[in-house]
Amino acid sequence: MEGANGGGDGDGGDRPWQSYHTVYTTAKAGMEGVDKEKVQKVVYEMSKGSKYFQNEERKEAFINQKVQNLRIQCAKLTEADLVHYRKVADRRIVELEASRDLSRIWLHVDMDAFYAAVETLSNPTLQGKPMAVGSMSMISTANYEARKFGVRAAMPGFIARKLCPELIFVPIDFKKYTYYSDLTRKVFRIYDPNFIAGSLDEAYLDITEVCKERNVNSEEVCSDINKPNGQYILPNDRMAVMTFVSSLPIRKIGGIGKVTEHILKGVFEINTCEQMLEKSSYLYAILSQPTAEFFCSVGLGLGQKDSPQVRFRKSISNERTFSATEDEVLLHKKLVELAEMLSVDMQKEGLCGRTLTLKLKTASFEVRTRAVTLQKYISSSEDILKHAKKLLKAELPISVRLIGLRVSQFNGDKCSAAPDPTQKTITNFITSGDVNRNCSSFPDVADLDFVSDAETNLSIDNRQTSQLDWRDPFVGNYLSDGDHQSCIVQKNGVEEVQTPSNDATSSHHSGFTEGSTSFQGQFEGINVMNESKLREGARLNSCCQETTMLWLNDYKCSLCGIELPPSFVEERLEHSDFHLAEKLQKEESRIHQPYVPSRSRNQKDGITRQSKSKKQKLSNKEGKYTPIDSFFVKK
């Protein structure tokens, strides 16, 4: 093997900025015309010399060293070794191929700049202006106008501002995004009650049955569900998949990030998925078996194996960044706060765990974790604090900028909700909710059954809430939105569709020596196949039912008057989908009470949380998926 040429590896000579690898130079939607060189230069100039930067350099040097080591290992492989590993790899590839399953049709939905889109919706004056959701220290997402300047998610705000001085910053408001996300999920649930929610703005739907029911193929569905922009159809035949995958840059694959890409390129000269297969003997020779296997399945365009199913959380944690300090009193105070927050979160979900991990980030950005595993399961803030203090004390003369606490090793039976069959749907609802839930600062679906005492204490007076129903997703700034009627259908940029993919592969892979990842996302577009998802005749029926409700004289839409003869089956379905979405949204806003401008409302968070929980409870009372039909009862 020669000439590593790790793709853009700078030499650090006269163009030092080229050697500073950041995550935000990767091509993203809306960043096609960006002058990458210029952006990189600005980022470099803004970062250079900082503690953060120095730490990045340290890490990068370490990785480079690893690349060197692996290259040496490769070079040491004998001819016999290579013959052997060729066989090993080929055999596995055949097995993997045999496991390919093209029978399911998956729809992957990914909303464009979701947070930014929502913010624009509630403040239309943002329309057309470069805007980012986030703060000076971190940006969560940027709209397309901002992306033209190279501004993007995960970039610190002060750098973004340098790139785009007129950039408008909007503080992050999860409540708002959760609200809109829930709207979209109601629609997803119609098509696949068991859809997998990746995050607030992302979902995977198994639409195999819908297609069958409506007697359409994925292509038709795609254009059916989404008129305009951005869908991509990957046919479920092997050749199409292989072609798609072959030229795909490895970085597009879920689970392959900056470091893995660097190693794959630097050590194996792998740049595309196709090359994973070509180099598979080296992969098996040098890397762990699961890791090699993962890469091979990527090369074959196979998805992950196990259906994401009802996966219980394995840990719960919180962490906060602050200006670095070594003041022990201050650090202790932070620890107390974290312990209390964590305890509240745990009780909300009925969790008890026996491993406590303390995380510290030093003033120089070095991360350190320290853990204890106890005999007994804990969840109270006192217990957490007691052990956390010990862990911290052991590190003590130290200057830190972040403290975090994590509890894991849960008590399976008693604390975590038992999989009671009657609760199954709701459990699904919760778990499919967010794999990664965010800040504890806003309520999430998991609250509904566990409104704890602690939570009650937060609200000022929960009696009045039951009357008033102050739920309003937009506690935020900005105008209201008489307009949020129209958002959903057009806003959710359904992006793409479909495909096969299979089982095979052990769903995990690893990162080389240390790192790894989760391989949940796969490619954007290639998807998971999972065995049987239960069928939902009921769901489809409800669709059809309400369709007939809508058509006066079997001809005219009772809601908007549009005329569509019975023979226009697909058009009708689509039309009713439209009204469904619209209706859901109206319903939602109605329940959520008329919008009250924020200045006139003085309720505290606790109240909002209360009522939100209540609402969730109501709408799920039946234990079925959302009572879709109820939305079609004319009021």
Add this chain to the structure above:
DNA sequence: CTCACTGCA
């Protein structure tokens, strides 16, 4: 088990 580290949204 512990710890460092990757990756993802």
Add this chain to the structure above:
DNA sequence: TCCGTGCAGTGAG
């Protein structure tokens, strides 16, 4: 002035 948070997961020791 200035680079986050919460989760899953791997693998070496």
